Amino acid sequence: MSEASETSDVNHASDVNDASEELEIDLPEEIDVDNPVWPYLRKDRIPHIWCPGCGIGTTVNCFARALTDSEIDLDRVAIVSGIGCTGRVAGYLNLDSFHTTHGRAIPFATGLKLANPRLKVVVYSGDGDLFAIGGNHFVHAARRNMDLLVICVNNFTYGMTGGQMGPTTPVGAVQSTMPYGNFETPFNLPFLADACGAVYVARWTVYNVRQLGRAMKEGLEKRGFVFIEALAPCPTLYSRRNKLGDGVDQLKYYKANSVVKNGADTKEVGLSFQGEISVGKFVDRERPTWLEAMDAHYAQVFAGEYVPHGGLHGED
Amino acid sequence: MNAVKPANKAKGTVFVREETCKGCSYCVDFCPTHCLELSPGFNARGYHYPTLARADDCTGCDLCGLYCPDFAIFAVRFRDLEKLRKGRVL
Numbered sequence: 001m002s003e004a005s006e007t008s009d010v011n012h013a014s015d016v017n018d019a020s021e022e023l024e025i026d027l028p029e030e031i032d033v034d035n036p037v038w039p040y041l042r043k044d045r046i047p048h049i050w051c052p053g054c055g056i057g058t059t060v061n062c063f064a065r066a067l068t069d070s071e072i073d074l075d076r077v078a079i080v081s082g083i084g085c086t087g088r089v090a091g092y093l094n095l096d097s098f099h100t101t102h103g104r105a106i107p108f109a110t111g112l113k114l115a116n117p118r119l120k121v122v123v124y125s126g127d128g129d130l131f132a133i134g135g136n137h138f139v140h141a142a143r144r145n146m147d148l149l150v151i152c153v154n155n156f157t158y159g160m161t162g163g164q165m166g167p168t169t170p171v172g173a174v175q176s177t178m179p180y181g182n183f184e185t186p187f188n189l190p191f192l193a194d195a196c197g198a199v200y201v202a203r204w205t206v207y208n209v210r211q212l213g214r215a216m217k218e219g220l221e222k223r224g225f226v227f228i229e230a231l232a233p234c235p236t237l238y239s240r241r242n243k244l245g246d247g248v249d250q251l252k253y254y255k256a257n258s259v260v261k262n263g264a265d266t267k268e269v270g271l272s273f274q275g276e277i278s279v280g281k282f283v284d285r286e287r288p289t290w291l292e293a294m295d296a297h298y299a300q301v302f303a304g305e306y307v308p309h310g311g312l313h314g315e316d
Numbered sequence: 317m318n319a320v321k322p323a324n325k326a327k328g329t330v331f332v333r334e335e336t337c338k339g340c341s342y343c344v345d346f347c348p349t350h351c352l353e354l355s356p357g358f359n360a361r362g363y364h365y366p367t368l369a370r371a372d373d374c375t376g377c378d379l380c381g382l383y384c385p386d387f388a389i390f391a392v393r394f395r396d397l398e399k400l401r402k403g404r405v406l
Contacts, residue, residue, distance in 0.1 A: 033331065033397065035381065035390040047386060052338035052363070057385025065382065207346075209382040247385075248345050 040064040042094045049088065053247020055206035055232025056086055056153050060093070062209055062230075063124070063151070066216035072120060077220075079122045080109040082129035085159040085234075089124045103133025106141045109148050117291055117309065120149070120220060127154040127168040131187055135167070142196035142225045144290040149219045149226045152189065155234035163237030170273040174241045188270040189229050190282050199224035201266065201283035205231040205254035208279060215281065224289050231277065244274070328376015328393040330368050337388040339363030343380035349373040352380065 037060070050056050067074065079097045081090035082105035090097035100108040109121045123130075130138055130152050141148060157175060158164040165175035168189065169182045193201045200222050204212040212230055219226040233239055233250030244250060254277065261269070262280040269278040288296065295308040330352070337359055343366050344352045351373035354364040366389055368374060374391065381390030 033392055035331070035333075035387055036378075037381070037387050037390075041387065047336040047338070050385060052386075053340040053342075054385055057387065058342070058383055061382050061384065061387070206383075209379070213382070247340050248342060251342065251346070 036068065037061055037064040040067065040094055041092055045092055048092055050085060051234075051236045053233060053235040053250075054085070054159075055155065055230070055234075055247065055251075056089065058206040058209060059151070059153055059212065059230045059232060060089060062213035063093075063122075063216050065213045066220060069213070070217045070220045072220055076118055076120055077122065078109075078112055078119050079124055080105045080112065081123070082125040082134060083160075084126040084129045085155075086124065086126035086153040087129060103129055103135075103137065105129065106134055106137040106146075106148065106150070110141060110146050113147055114291070114309075117147075121147070122220075123148055123150045125150075125152065126159070127152055127156070127189070128158045128166045131189065131192075132167045139192075139196050142193055142198045142227070145197055145199060145224045145287050145293075147223055147225070147289045147291065149216075149222075149228070151216065151219075151228050151230065153230050153232050154189065155232045155238060157234050157238040159234050159237055163234075163241055168271075170271055170275075172273040173238070176237075176241070186271070188266070190227070190269050191266040193225075193227040194266040194283050197225070197287065198227045198283065199285050199287050200226040200228075200281075202227075202281040203229040203231070203269065203277075204279050205251075205258055205277060206233070207251045207254035207258065211279075218281075222284075224287060242273075325372045326374050326376075327395075328374050328391050329371065330366075330374060330376075330380060330389055330391045332366055332368075333388045334359045334365040335361070336386050337363055337365035338386050339365065340385060341366075342383040342385065343389050346383055347380055348377060349375060 074095060077095050079090050079093055079095050081087040081099050083102040087099060090099045098108060105123045105125045109123045113119060113121045154168050156169050158166050163176045165178040165182050168186045169175055170186055172181050174181055190201045190203050200219060202215040204215060215228050219228055233247045235246040239245060239250055258277040258279045260280045261278045264278055264280060264282055266282050291309060298306045341354060344354055351368060351370040352366045353369035355367045359365050376391045376393035378391045
């Protein structure tokens, strides 16, 4: 702590300073005040492997706050990740977490949800994992309205393998497999999710931490297929190849160029290279989930003989 | 020594876990009251960690804690201290 705070003459301020000196030395279990994120982390794995200035850790902060705010029973939360930088999230969060094969986070989560409908299953993965290798699974889970919360950390590139061009790389961006600039049209992720039938679609940047946390809280409380896109900087590969500075410069770009457009038509919210970013909650609607639709259908077909699948385990 | 220091205006303070900081300076650049600065010294891994340079300005809003990708800094409001001490999540 700085000397300035030690000279404070407020009584409780000196208590705080004592605690903070302890914090720097002792284990987190032994201090009075914990970082609000610490209880959700596997502390033996911290510090994590993400680069300085990477936005994934910020989204984890928002997710931890959303878990606290929603007061959800943590024994009922399962988190599933695929492969990639964002795929490490499941390894760092001290929940029931699964690190699955590349692109198969959503099928795994679907099986988990159907085997135990009481669970709130969260898919936390990157843009390459969810939309390139696992694109087909995303489309069909959204079409069925499977009761999942899908959080996609979009950094426009494949971070872990060396900055190859991915399905969300904007036109014109330089990548290691596109050394003269990308010419492929990228996905407009909110439009894709909306068109496939997701019941909740939002996009925020990691600059909008409070809004991102609130969207995650709403996603945890919502039934059905929820899709939240979090734009995050990749300072080591995406930003450096395109000479965009480091993580802070990308956050300043998000701050200057993000425009809140709640309820906007998702067709209009595509991203361009260093252009305007439309953020906000685009879609919030109600549709029967896959389990609800199955129960309703078979209850009608088989009348009294059918035992509802979700009903065996109580609500959800 | 100064006789009487004016009453401390700070409403909160920050805690820094120096050894996990990677010096990205999110907290320094996006602190609403600009009360943080990167330290001149290094931590064990060679990064400049943040310090509370203007302690009187800290409101304990915890925006630094929300931004920090390395879970190395967080802030508390003095009025929330008791509540935070009791509240354990896991």
